[in-house]
Amino acid sequence: MGCLAYDADYAIGHGHQTTVRLLGFLDPYKRHLALALVLVIVSSAASLAQPYLVKIAIDEGVSAGDYGRLTFAAVAIAASLLVFAVASWAQTLLMSWVGQRLLLDVRTRLFTHLQSLSMEYFDRESLGRIISRLTSDVSALNEVLTQGLVGAIADLVVLIGIVAVMFQMSPRLTLLTFVMLPLMMVAARFFTVASRDAYRRVRLAIADLNSALAEDIVGMRVIQAFRREDRNRAGFEAVNRALLASARRSVLISSTVMPGIDVFQALGAALVLWFGGRWVLGADSPEMTVGVLTAFILYIERFFEPIRELMSRYDTLQAATAAGERIFQLLDTRPRIVDRPNAIALDSVRGDVYLDHVTFGYDPTEPVLRDVTIRAARGQRVALVGETGAGKSTIARLIARFYDPQEGVVRLDGHDVRQLTIATLRRHVASVPQDPFLFSGTIEDNLLFGRPDATADDVRAVARAIGLDAALAGLPDGYSTQVEERGSGLSVGQRQLVSIGRALLADPAVLILDEA
Ligand SMILES: Nc1ncnc2c1ncn2[C@@H]1O[C@H](COP(=O)(O)OP(=O)(O)O)[C@@H](O)[C@H]1O
Ligand SMILES: [Mg+2]
Structure with a gap:
């Protein structure tokens, strides 16, 4: 189902340029970001303090028999927990709001461009x-631009903070913790490449599914009229299954990443416990205390977490970059038909x-x-x-x-239409298309489409002139009859009359009736 054609779209490289342009979307929210960053640093500091306070409680409170110190540590832990909770709540809320606002901005921009x-x-x-x-591409941006960006900075802050505290407590044990890092990096790199590819295939499959679905829904009447349900279901099932297959692959990879990295983390913790425990016992290094060892074990988890997060964020960034590329591709598509400068x-x-x-x-x-x-002078009716x-x-x-010719000139009142503003042209040329398209709303809304300020009398006059009055006589709500999406609920003839009325009401100098 058009897979190959779409492939080109999903195979664009991941340039830094796109990332920079994506960050541009955040420009209006610099203050929010700055505030979120402050909150992140506060909550990270509060969370980092806890293992250190445990160390104080054990070494300076319990081991030294100091009740005061113990009470201080316990109260400090409670306080830091509270600070952490409030700061991270505020930060999450703030960035979620910014994220939703950003979605609105980007969707509006895309629609306007469209x-x-x-x-x-x-x-x-x-x-x-x-x-x-x-929809989905815009959502993919949100995740990385708001939570992702602030989160990544938070991870870095936490990481640097932890390493600093660990070094301060015991450089040796810190270096021991680092032993696992290269292994983790290699594993993570492997998963990243695999999951990027898998994720792309999922997006591809979703796009195919959307296309198939859109077509089948619009063409449902034809499907049923020609009893094509079985074959179209088979067609749909094929794209649906393709999505399942690619999603399974993607899920397999993404669900293996975390446990895989967990293994290294657990090994790291075991290593630290074993060596640190020996040092506490006085085996090689007498200066290690139980408090330091405990704090270390607590820090190790917090140490690996931001690393894991950063790796998965890198993944989300890739996905968002791909989505961003498709969004920019749309935004960079220049309209063929534009007003000339003069x-x-x-x-x-x-x-x-x-x-x-x-x-x-x-x-x-x-x-x-x-x-x-072809020539058609004012007042002339020309039939093709x-x-x-x-x-x-x-x-x-x-x-x-709607298109420009490759050769020759289309003229209106002697002017090459390319010399006129599009607004002028569309104001004075109205067409009744071959397949009349109505919008959801009332019949009156549809008639007023091209001239919203027309009076009720204008509407009635036009409706009488084309016999729309009579055609709508059978409808209980008359002009207020609700037209559903694409004009369903009206006969094709009624739809066409409304479409003619809409064109006439706009009072054009040139009226084109395409098989109407
Ligand atoms: N949007 C389009 N893109 C590409 N080809 C088109 C498009 N619309 C029409 N055509 C082609 O242009 C030719 C003329 O179409 P059209 O002007 O609709 O014919 P008519 O209205 O006389 O039946 C047809 O061969 C059709 O396949
Ligand atoms: Mg035609």
Whole structure:
């Protein structure tokens, strides 16, 4: 199902450039980030203090028989726990809010951009893929840009803090802890590469699933009419199973990572316990105390945790970078049809249409129209008759400048339409497309689509003129009848009349009726 075609999309390299651009999304939230960072440092410090306080309790309280010191350590532990809880609660809340806000920003930006793109983009891009950009890809960004970024800094702070405290307590034991690091790094590197690949395949499969789903839902009536349920279910099941297979692989890898790294962590702890215990007993190094050893064991877990976190964050970063690349690819797609720098805006238009030796193909190498010349002066009605696929609808699209011809000129009132602003053109040229598309809302909403400020009288006048009045007579709610998505609930004829009314109400100088 289009797998190969999509592959190119998912195979883009992970440039630093993308990461930098992604960080740009955070620009409006610098203050929030700074505050979150402060909270992170406070909560990390509070959490780091605990094992050290345990050491004080054991060495200076219990071993030295000092009740005061013991009480101090216990109260300090309770206080640090409280600080930790409050600071990490505030930080999580803050970054989650920023994250949701960021999702809103990016989705709005993408949607706005989408609206600026030319038909040629929508011709080649599938609905499912576009929706994936605005939903799952955007969500993937959020995770890494907010929690991920602050979390990574927190991990680094904790790591540096722990190493400093451990070194201060016992450099020897600290070095012993480091023994496991290279092994962990190698293992992590292996998993990272494997899981990146697996994750990409999952995204690929999700995009395929979305595309298949979007198509089957839109075409459900045709599926049922031709009794294609079984075959389309088989088709759907194929993409569905492909998703299962890739998800299983991804899950296998991601669920192996943590236990795998746990093994090294446990070995590290055992090593420290064994050597440290011998040193406490006076075997080689007499200065080790029980308190230090206990604190060390407690620190080891906290030491490996940020390392594990950083590695998995790296993974999320990769995923987000891939999502970011697809988002930027959309944002970087330039519309083909744009206003020229000195485009002319016309207040009124006579409505003389002139196709001057126009050659055009959706694919420039395969012309659909060859050297076509048509004139339609103001007040004239010109009918184009031709076989299906001859290019009648294409001519309509060229007049409204949804595409530009490869050769020749389309003129409106003598102006090359490329010299006019798109707003002028679309204001004065209205078309009733071959497949009338209505939006959810009332019939009246749909009629007012092109001229929201029209009065109720204008609407009635147009409706009478085209017989829409009579056609809607049977509907209990008349103009207030709710039209569902894509106009379901109305007959095709009614839909087409509404579509004609919508075009007429916009009061265009040029009206194009495509098989209407
Ligand atoms: N969006 C499109 N992308 C690529 N080719 C298209 C597109 N729309 C139409 N075509 C092709 O252009 C030709 C003319 O189509 P069209 O103008 O719709 O014909 P008509 O309206 O006369 O039936 C057809 O061969 C069709 O395959
Ligand atoms: Mg047509």
